[in-house]
Amino acid sequence: MSVIIVLILFSILIAGGFLIAFLWAVKSGQMDDKYTPSVRILFDDEPNKSESKIELKDINKNVSK
Amino acid sequence: MVYQVLNDNNLCNYYTYENHPGSTQKNTISKNKYEFLDDSEISNQLLDFSDTKLSTVTFFIPDMHCASCIWLLENLSRLNPAVQNSRVNFLSKKLSITFLTQEITLRKIAELLATIGYEPLISLEDLEKKSESTSHRKLYYKIGIAGFSFGNIMLLSFPEYLAIDASSEVLKQTFAYVILLLSLPVFFYCSWDYFESAYKGIKQKFINIDVPLAIGILALFGRSVYEVLMGYGPGYMDSFAGLIFFLLLGKIFQQKTFDVLNFERNYKSYFPISVTLSKGKEERIIPLSKLKVGDRLFIKNGELIPADSILFNGNGNIDYSFVTGESVLVNKTPGEKLFAGGKQVGSKIEIEVLKDVSQSYLTQLWNNFSFDKKNDAGITSFANSISKYFTVVILFIAVSAFVYWLSIDVDIATTVFIAVLIVACPCALALSTPFTLGNSLRIFSKNKFYAKNINIIEKLAKLDTIVFDKTGTITVQSEAGIEFIGVDLTFSEQQMVSTLTSNSTHPLSRQISNHLNIKSDLILEDFIEIPSQGIKATFNGNTIKIGSKDFVNSVSVKTKSHSEFGKANASIVYLSINDEVKGYYKISNVYREGISEMISSLTDKYEMYLLSGDNDSEKENLQKIFNDKSKLLFSQSPYDKLEFIKKLKSSGKKVLMVGDGLNDAGALSESNVGISIAEDITSFTPASDAILEASEFYRFNKFIDFSKKSLRIIYLSFGISVFYHIIGLGAAVQGMLSPLFAAVLMPLSSITVVVFTTLSTGFLAKRIKLL
Known part of the structure; x- marks a missing residue:
């Protein structure tokens, strides 16, 4: 029967872990603004122009060689 | 200009997110506007955190309105590399910025924001420590x-x-x-x-x-x-x-x-954070908190007078609408006393401070009134x-x-x-x-009626007296109906009128010039403005006079029309060209749409009053909207309004006050429920219990109706809970209440x-x- 006590303790421990995760999330401000993140996620990572310029330069170099 | 800044920095994606980004672009900001941010005392109070390397600041940005705004503001680091990180809280319209302390100043950041169209709003309140949302x-x-x-x-x-x-x-x-x-x-x-x-x-x-x-x-x-x-x-x-x-x-x-809304605003939200001090020939910007009695200040066009003072130099045209609600300019000559809260219109004036900011007339109003805690017995x-x-x-x-x-x-x-x-x-x-009530609150807010908390809705249902303010609440100042009555004007004549009126700062002149809205490059000569009389100028030899009847020297327009306008509740401005009277502009106050239906549907159930800071020229028109039982009171000062509400309350009435300006602030806070009407909810609203967007004012009776229905729902659900209680109690008194039950x-x-x-x-x- 003692196995069930161990089981119970474990389940509460795990649930407690989630509780702490929740409290930590509140503390770090995740519940303060519930709207902006929903917009933010829609922004694309745009192609980085400066990188492509470097590539172009490299190509030019190769050509000149 | 904004496009250029963005294009230089490769941020053109801004234009792909929404169709109309940047629609609230403001015009140029004055060069010294954010000079006060260089003051270390002010900037330290504004900063959330600061050390030698990094600093964090949070700005309130009222112009933030779309997804593109979020995107642009969060990419601020690409406009200026000294900005490390910027985060938007869209609902509360706040932007927090982390930046390198050594590389950029607070003022530069504020100016950067202003150039891309997001002027941060920094008010005196920000300086006093912010309350956390703990x-x-x-x-x-x-x-x-x-x-x-x-x-x-x-x-x-x-x-x-x-x-x-x-x-x-x-x-x-x-x-x-x-x-x-x-x-x-x-x-x-x-x-x-x-x-x-x-x-x-x-x-x-x-x-x-x-x-x-x-x-x-x-x-x-x-x-x-x-x-x-x-x-x-x-x-x-x-x-x-x-x-x-x-x-x-x-x-x-x-x-x-409603994070964006502030129901507790006091004068501090409206007063400038800094003033221009005049020292000899120098101009220096100092924070308002450092202002001392005896200081001399420059007040420019559109600036607020921060403390009671004496006009020292210049021609004062003071707009006290902030305090009294009446939009009539008061002319002041050097040596006359000016009250805090007045707005200078026209040229720059120099004033000498007589009283501390907190001791001035307007601010005293706030301190005296029962602003702290209202009793709602x-x-x-x-x-x-x-x-x-x-x-x-x-x-x-x-x-x-x-x-x-x-x-x-x-x-x-x-x-x-x-x-x-x-x-x-x-x-x-x-x-x-x-x-x-939480549900009702949400339903109301979808309809642009924002209540401070749920108790307000319950109170709204139990009122028996409604008091309206007139100017700005029932009537609209901005789109006053303008009509020209007289000889038809040619285009060039209209052009002259438009040019002439655009040179004057009088509210009526501005309304006429807005109405005509003609751009011209006419050069006016001999421009003369005689306060409370009219304006006069010459264009290519044609003399134009606009103003009161006596001023334009009208003989042909008889007094008949004058008595007419008394009934027509309008302001009349006469026009003459080369001493020949062409006619007059009739500028009438416009009632908000649907207002008369809304009010007449309320008159049966409520005792209604109207308080106005203006004179009684419109009494007859208003009496038609309100029924005979309702009382209309005119020429009420802010203090009169407050006392009136107090008297109603002491006679056992439950009073709802609907107003808009700071002049109603006392009455709004004294009443059981104070609702302020706002054209734009993020701007100017005095302390109140609820804020209603002006466009929805015509549905006001529905809101009251719904609050009553909400209350009925509460009664019904009380019945349901009593039913359960009877079952539970039946079991309990017999000693049969098991934990499972x-x-x-x-x-x-x-x-x-x-x-x-x-x-x-x-x-x-x-x-x-x-x-």
């Missing part, structure tokens, strides 16, 4: 903990629910103790507010809804602890944790906050008013059941006594109010009430077309 977070902590305990206790109570007889006594005991352990934080942390509120209520000899609630919680918890310690089982801990969890949910439901909420009787009845039932059982068995008598208290816990009643009955009654209130508010809102 109370909001606290509720989330409590809900998290209560939910955790509730779930686990339920799980551990399953053997009890299913009547599984644990073969081992040790196991049963362990379960009970684990449950007890889980419930401790619920009792000592999550439910603490209820005890505190109940204690406060009793201390003030007032039984609020939290008193019976606290008794019920105490009985539930006490009884359960006793059962655990005695080894009988876990008792009613599941009901207890569940009850607290539901109550907290109700709390979060009613707590819809007039209206108590339904839940609180019923709880007195509720508590007495419950205690009576409990005691009589106790006495009855005492003759049979002392143990049973105690059990029954506790059981009655447990089952009588008015959780359903306590839930009905937050859920119903309580665990089913109590959540069931709560859930019924929640579902009923949510559905019925939605249904009713649809029926009166608010959803």
Whole structure:
């Protein structure tokens, strides 16, 4: 029967872990603004122009060689 | 210009997110506008955090309005590499920026924001420390903990629910103790507010809804602890944790906050943060807090006079509409006294400060009035008013059941006594109010009517007197109807009129020039403006005069038309070209659309008053809208308005005040419910209980109607909860309240009430077309 006590303790421990995760999330401000993140996620990572310029330069170099 | 800045920095994606980004682009900002941010004292007060490397600042940006705004503001680091990171909170329109302390100053950041069209609004309030949103977070902590305990206790109570007889006594005991352990934080942390509120209520000899609630919680918890310690089982801990969890949910439901709106604004929000000090020939910008009596200041066009002072130099044209609500310019000559809150229109003036900012006339108004805490003895909420009787009845039932059982068995008598208290816990009643009114609050806010909290809605339903302000509330100043009556003007004549009026700062001139809206490059000569008379100038040899009848020297326009305009509630401006009177502009006040229907539908049910700061030129028109019973009062100063509301209240009336400007602020705060009308909700609103967007004002009667319906829903759900109470009490007085029965009955009654209130508010809102 003692196995069930161990089981119970474990389940509460795990649930407690989630509780702490929740409290930590509140503390770090995740519940303060519930709207902006929903917009933010829609922004694309745009192609980085400066990188492509470097590539172009490299190509030019190769050509000149 | 904005496009250029963006293009240079490769941020053109801005234009792909929304069709109309940057629609609120403001024109050029003056060069020195943010000079005060260089003052280390001010900047230190504004910074959230600062060390030698990094600093953080939070700005309020009212112009933020779309997804593109978020995107651009969060990419601020690409406009200026010294900005490390920027984060937007869209709902509260705040932008927090982390930047390199050495690389960029606060002023540069503010100017950068202003160049891309997002002028940060920095007010005096920001300097006094900001209140953190910790109370909001606290509720989330409590809900998290209560939910955790509730779930686990339920799980551990399953053997009890299913009547599984644990073969081992040790196991049963362990379960009970684990449950007890889980419930401790619920009792000592999550439910603490209820005890505190109940204690406060009793201390003030007032039984609020939290008193019976606290008794019920105490009985539930006490009884359960006793059962655990005695080894009988876990008792009613599941009901207890569940009850607290539901109550907290109700709390979060009613707590819809409008971050952008500020209901507590005082003069500090409107006053400038800095002033231009004149020292000899130098101009220096200093923070307002450093302003001393005797200082000389420059007040430029459109700037507010921060403190009572004497006009030292220049021609003062002061617009006191901020204080009095009347939009008539007052002319002042050097040596005359100026009051704080006036706005200079026209050329720069120099003033000498007579009184401290906090001692000035306008600010005194705020300090004197009952702004701190208003007493609302007039209206108590339904839940609180019923709880007195509720508590007495419950205690009576409990005691009589106790006495009855005492003759049979002392143990049973105690059990029954506790059981009655447990089952009588008015959780359903306590839930009905937050859920119903919380829902109404949401429905209202969808219709651009923003109430400070749910109590306002309940109060709104119980009013019997409505007081309206006139200017800005019932009438619109901006789109005053303008008509030209007389000889038709040629285009070149109109052009001249437009050019002439655009050179004057008088409100009527500006209205005419806005109305004509003709751009021209005519050069005017000999421009003369005679205050309260008119303006005059010459174009290519043609002399134009615009102004009062005497000024334009009209002989042909007889007094007949003059008496006409007295009835027509309009301002008349005459026009003459080369001393020949062409006619006159009739500038009439325009009532907001649908206002007369809205008001006349209210006149039957309410006592109505109108208070106006203006003269009574419009009395007849207004009397038509209001019925004969309503009283219209004119030429009311802010102080008169306040006193009027006070008098109504002392005669037992429950008063609703609807106003707009700072001149109504006293009356708004004195009334039972003060609603301020705003053209744009993020701008100028005086302290009030609710803010209504002007475009929805014509539906005002519907809002009142719906608040009454909401109250009826609360009554009905009270009936439902009483029904459950009778069942529960029936079981309790017979000594048959088992933990399982309580665990089913109590959540069931709560859930019924929640579902009923949510559905019925939605249904009713649809029926009166608010959803």
